[in-house]
Amino acid sequence: MIKKARFQRDPQVHYVETGNKSFLKFLDMHSSAAQQHKCFKICPCLFSFKSSLLYYNITDPFTKSPRKTMPESPKPNSGKKQSPSPIRRGGSGKSASPKKSPSPVRYKKGESPNRRSKSPPKSGKGRESKSPSTPKSGRERGRSGSTKKKKEVRVKSPDTTEDGLKIVKKRREGLTIIPVTLLGEKDIGELYLSGNNLTSLPPTIMRWTSLRKLDLSKNGIQCKGPNDFYGLPQEMGTLNNLEDLNISECNLMYIPPVIWQLTHLKFLDVSRNKFNILLPEIGNLTSLQKLNLKHTNICSLPPEIAYCQELEEILLWGNTIESLPETLTEMLKLKTLALNYQSFCGVIDEHTETMYRKGQIITQHIPGVVFELPCMETLDLENTKINNLPDTYNLNLKDLILRKNFLDSLPSSVYNLNHLTLIDLSYNLVKKLPEEIGRVVSLEKLRLDNNQLTTLPDNIGLLHNLEELDLASNQIQSLPQTINGLKSLKYLILEKNQLTELPDEICELLELETLDITENKIHTLPMKLHQLVKLRDSHGYRNLRRHGLWLYKNPLVQPPPNVWRTDKPEKIFDYLKKLAIIKTENLQRQKILVLGETQCGKTSFVRGLVHHKSILTKAKTDKTAFVEQTLWRTENAVELIINDFGGDPSYTIGYPLFLDNKAMVLVVYDHSTYSTETHKSAIGQWIELLNQYTPGAVIKLVGTKTDLCEEETIDETTQLVKDLTEKQLENYKNKLLKEQKSLETEIAHVRSQVSSDGNQDYLQHLELQKENLENLIKHPLKMLPDVATISSIDGLPGVSDLINSIELMAIDTTLFPHAQRCIPSHWNNLRAELKRQEGYYLKLEEVKEIAKKFDIHDQELEDCIHYLHDVGEVLWFHNLIGLALILFHKPRLLVELITALYRHDFNSFLNFEKNKVFMSKGNLSPKDFSEAVEIFQKNGQISRPMLNCFWFYQNLSYDKLNELLDLMPMFDVCYTVPEPEIPKGKIHTKPLMVLPWYNQEYSGTDLTEIWEDNKDKSEYTVSLSYNFPLGLPSGVFERISATMQDIILERIDWKDAVYATTDFEKLLIKRSHDNELDLDTLTLTVKADDLSNIECLIKEATLIISKVLVRTNGLIWRIRADKNLWKNNSICFHP
Ligand SMILES: Nc1nc2c(ncn2[C@@H]2O[C@H](COP(=O)(O)OP(=O)(O)OP(=O)(O)O)[C@@H](O)[C@H]2O)c(=O)[nH]1
Ligand SMILES: [Mg+2]
DSSP: OOOGGGGOOOOOOEEEEOOSSOHHHHHHHHHHHHHHHHTOOOBTTTTBOOOOOEEEEOOOTTTOOOOOOOOOOOOTTOSOOOOOOOOOOSSOOOOOOTTSOOOOOOOOTTOOTTOOOSSOOOOOOTHHHHOSSSOOOHHHHHHHTOSHHHHHHHHHOTTBOTTSOEEEEOTTSOOSSOOHHHHHOOOEEEEEOTTSOOOOOOGGGGGOTTOOEEEOOSSOOOOOSTTOOSSSOGGGGGOTTOOEEEOOSSOOSSOOGGGGGOTTOSEEEOOSOOOOOOOGGGGGOTTOOEEEOTTSOOOOOOGGGGGOTTOOEEEOTTSOOOOOOGGGGGOTTOOEEEOOGGGGGTTOOHHHHHHHHTTSSOOOOSOGGGGOOTTOOEEEOTTOOOSOOOOOOOTTOOEEEOOSSOOSOOOGGGGGOTTOOEEEOOSSOOOOOOGGGGGOTTOOEEEOOSSOOOOOOGGGGGOTTOOEEEOOSSOOOOOOGGGGGOTTOOEEEOOSSOOSOOOGGGGGOTTOOEEEOOSSOOOBOOGGGGGOTTOOOBSEEETTEEESEEOOSSOOOBSOHHHHSSSOHHHHHHHHHHHHHHHSTTOOOEEEEEEOSTTSSHHHHHHHHHHSSOOOOOTTTTOOOSEEEEEEEOTTOOEEEEEEEOOSGGGTTTHHHHOOTTSEEEEEEETTTOOTTTHIIIIIHHHHHHHHHOTTOEEEEEEEOGGGSOGGGHHHHHHHHHHHHHHHHHHHHHHHHHHHHHHHHHHHHHHHHHHHHOOHHHHHHHHHHHHHHHHHHHSOOEEOSOOEEOOOSTTOTTHHHHHHHHHHHHHOTTTOGGGGOOOOHHHHHHHHHHHHSOSSOEEHHHHHHHHHTTTOOHHHHHHHHHHHHHTTSSBOOTTSTTGGGEEBSSHHHHHHHHHHHSOTTHHHHSOTTTOTHHHHTTOOOHHHHHHHHHHHHHHOEEEHHHHHHHTGGGTOOHHHHHHHHHHGGGGTSOEEOOOOSSOOSOGGGSEEEEOGGGOOOOOHHHHHHHHHHTOOTTOEEEEEEEEETTOOOTTHHHHHHHHGGGGOSEEEEOSSEEEEEOSSOEEEEEEEEETTTTEEEEEEEEEESOHHHHHHHHHHHHHHHHHHHHTSTTOOOEEEOOHHHHHTTOOOOOO
């Protein structure tokens, strides 16, 4: 242990009072005192330092009152000194035991105390300015004015420190003495005096008790001996607040001894003074954090440096260091030891160097201690002629620079350094990189250029943080497929190798900004290279190094030279993309669904895509009515059918009819208004909708209106979109997993009892739900990682990138397995024939007849219809019972019919004066009209005259309309009410078609009264409920309500309930939400005086409910019912 007592000074300090007469006399005496102390010898080995100095005081020139005594000089080591403790290192065999006597400080040969350069040394070149990897000290950064901190200070107040002390700047003012006024200043926090002609400071500087920072650099401060207090007086030692002292470039031959008293110093810069030796007294400065010793001619450090336990940085560039003390290993905070390691090679002659190069002798000239500094962050051994690296125990090492040596490998211990971010092994003799490299996952830069590598290890792909990989000038013949693991890679240099091809996996390095394959043997580029959209240049430079895609000196034929010789990689990518599309066999038309909040910019964006120019819609008047279909053929001949949905909430009920999990979904949101608060309405609700109806669908997020965003916020918002969306998907997944667990527990419980209570149906219901759930877990939404940000204004910023990715998605069979289906040519004949058929729809029987002509039957016909549906030619609701027997061969007409019933603009549409249709087609008087409107708006009831008006533009005959009245209920969105053969009363208020979606009235007390009124004492009441742990999507209740019409005679509808009667029973279906459990529930209650009737009706009703529920693919439910209902098979849990 280094003992703290060794540094204690003699506390006896004598002061001699002097009069105030002559400052010169003082100087005289001071200098003679200094002379006297010149002969005082320091014996570094003994660490003794006796000081018995005479202090002279002059009268304070400002107060004119003579000072009687100086305050007692503080004891430099009175503070508790942390004792350095030995560090354990495995296997090094070396001991840096502090018990060992510190090695004597060596003086450089031929050193003369007078050797002092006349002009301050010029700022050093070479490593000092070259090495970018060594972090700059905080002070250096501060001075260069490039840090935020400096900016902040400037903004706050130019003349005061953060705690309100003065900042005084007197740089380059030609001062030879400190101005009297300055000496009188109080509360100086920082004082900048650099570039003056000061040779000394007066003792009165002790008045600057608040001084934190003092810059005396570039002055002529004198110090002729280790005890010379002329330049910096003894009194300076009382500046207890001084933390930062800069006396660089002062032509100092000795470090002024008062500095050893400044025990609060954190930053000391004594660089560019030629004092040759750093005295052991440096150990006094126990608070020191940064020590700048650059260009000071020192050749070693004293072992006592280890007392400076706070020291994080020692800068030693510009010195020829010959040895380093072992005690450095005790410095537990030392991150930076910046020195020119080449100085250790000074003794190596040419012959020895050759032997090192050939590996005939193992190099040992770098002091072992540098490999044992536990906190060191940078080890720069560039060009130090080493052929062997000892085991390294610099456990915090970040940058390991070994350029230009004779190394053929690294010790295993390097691969255990888990903070390493840079390994620079360029210009060495490495033949093989071990698989162990995959362990250094922290690695960001790996430079292996100019070695002798022929392959790369597979484990290189594990370096997922790697951003730069330089493999230039090796003999590499092929790259491993695992290279696709380098997900962060931006810079890949493969120049001058023996590569004959690039693996397809290289096209997965989506962050790549530079790919240099100059001078290889490559004939063709992988077609998917166009995925690397961040390769924005080709054959260009940035910051004096190659940037973008570099392809020179390869025998490239694909693309041909006229394509690849360019500075615009888009040209190359377009070629490759076209090639990819051309070579994509049977590329099929793809369906796109464009969803998003109303007015977020969907239609304007779609128009921009299709017409290649800005066609902005007009706010509100151009709102999309339900869905608009557009056929889009890209320049590369990819065909897409776009379904642009109106985002108005009125259309929610209709979306499920058109959602399709084979389609590409673009969820569009307004990037300019997006925030955490708007996430749910902008993106969240659409993801919920897709989770409910199209699990497994491929989704890309598109942010619009970036022209309205502040340029610098665009990326930030994109990140927020990604984060919140990811969180939402994660929450949904967790919800599924939680539900799965709960289902499994319940199934296990029910299974154990099933033999005794015969609850087989219930078990089956739970198992079916579990199966559903597992499917949902297995097929989550496929959210593409990139968010496109675009604008639909002139120039369509961002749109061409998006077109690019849409095209790539469209040909990607991993996303859309059906994208490259092989279609028999006669299917097209059927398609054309179907289009020639009249009307809206055809019965499947009719289609079969038509298909016979083309020899398409049974399963082939089914496949063909599926195909026509997928490419948007027809609509076939194959999983909707009833509708499965109908083919909508002209889907646009169906959309028109639905759009006429679900409008966002009913408020303006239902205007008797402005809309003459109501008068002419409906034959309505104004009064009739307002009554008809009232029942529609309140209860969703449409009378025949009104329906005639709604469907006016479809020009339907009486028969056709009646046909539609049979058809529409099959979509579950409405029910119809039979008309009496002879109409009676007011026809305009007689409901013909009812759309439960429009019902505005909640059940409340009305229902209670009706239900209670109908109470009959002899009646039985049976109830069961459906719980929806993932929520009940809006519209599902309305569908159940509409479908119930099939089994009831009379009904009363509310927004949340249906009360109905049949011949003998009463039935109630009610939806509710339990706020406490956050659970949606549907309750079915049946009353009758006969239990068997009740069970019959329950069976019918549950069948209808099941039919509707199974159509909602992402829905999970659990039926809670009395055991007897299950036992008696009275619940139909699956259609
Ligand atoms: N400044 C700017 N305005 C836009 C942009 N895109 C759309 N708009 C405007 O935003 C409004 C709504 O645009 P639409 O494209 O109709 O929005 P939508 O999503 O189709 O709306 P719905 O059809 O109601 O669902 C219109 O006034 C457009 O002119 C854009 O990129 N920049
Ligand atoms: Mg629109």
